[in-house]
Amino acid sequence: MKVGFIGTGSMGSLLIESFIQSNALKPQQISASNRTHSKVAELARRYPGLHAAQSNRETAAESDILFICVKPLESKAVTDEIRNVITEEQIVVSITSPVQVRILEHALKAKVSKIIPSITHQVGSGASLCIHGSRITEEDRSLLEELMSHISRPIRVKESYTRITSDFSSCGPAFLAFFMDQWIQAAVQATGIDRTELGALTGEMMIGTGKLLTEGGMTPAELQARVAVPGGITAEALALLDSSLHSVFPKLIRATHNKYEEDMQKVNVSFGSKPINRQQY
Template identity: 55%
Template structure:
């Protein structure tokens, strides 16, 4: 399998590294391009054999799968750049959530898909959300998911739920890392415990809680019931959390959805023009 990457920023480089270190791909099976060529050259130094391409066209030409790891505002330029060099049998996979499958199919002559990775894929964990265009066959789906299975659990979703599932899967690590940070910093301020010790304990706790929710078959409600003895310390603290967090996650979801709609509108305007987008 030959794979192309257009864009080697934070997520593009993470995916390349994860595929290589997991054994899913050899460096020689990957070609990559980026607006800043030095970023690709650094990856090639890290993974000898990875091919540095000077143009997006070369990164896409003849590849079985082409990953588009670019920002929403870059799509018109990149799609215009590569469309003439693509063939019907190729599969182009966007990792950018506000870009719709229908838009990719309008602009490209090949098979198209969308996937939403997560930073947890860096350690071969978490989910990768998969959505497929109308030209993608069952065999194509299986081939992509077999590749993704080396670094994650591929989960097929309906495109209409892209944003909320991305909140849970891709944004979730940042949200919960923020809570751990706040928890640890409060522990340091209130008690004087060394931050490194508090972080080690909290990190192990988060890992164990995740295993209870997956391997242990427990629900969030079940964990709370098992830990919080009526009238005890944990129960008292949970009462405080219920007050302080009231409506917080609803506001968080509304915030991400508002930003998603804004970005999706900008993509549509870029690809089709203000008049089409405004209809």
């Protein structure tokens, strides 16, 4: 099986490296192209056997599965470029949430899926969100999800929940890192403790918390109840967080969804598709 990647920026290169490091793919199975060729040439230097293609058409023509890893408004130029070399047998995967599956199915003859990855795949962790198009067969689903399972936990989601699930799986690491960063900063200012020491401790705590919520089977509410003894220190701090932060989360969801809607409308216009009705949140 040959797997191609168009766009080897942050996510494209992360996927390539994670697939190679997890032994899901050998470099010889991978072709990639990027607008700035030096980026893909560097990957070929690091992973002998990986084919640094000279054009997106070349990458597309030699791939059974083709990942398109460019930004939303760069997608139209890529589909225009590869349209004539893509066949009905190939699987095209977009990793870009505002590009709808129906738009890609209209633009290309291929079977289409959308898979939203996460930075957490760099360490073989986190969920990849899978949205399969109408032409994808059960065999294709298994093939794609088996591939993603080497670096992540593939989870099927409805396309209408792309944004909200991406908030948690792919934006979530940045949101939690922001929370941790602010918290550590306050701790360093208040006590003089070493930032690096606290950073390592925080990482261990996050791993343990993640395990409790997955293999431990706990819900976030149960976890809080187990730690917060009534009248204790944790309960006092949770009450403060509740009163200070509860209005932030609806605003956060509105912020991500508004930006998503804006990008989706621009993508639809770029593909010559009608603007869609604004969803209500």
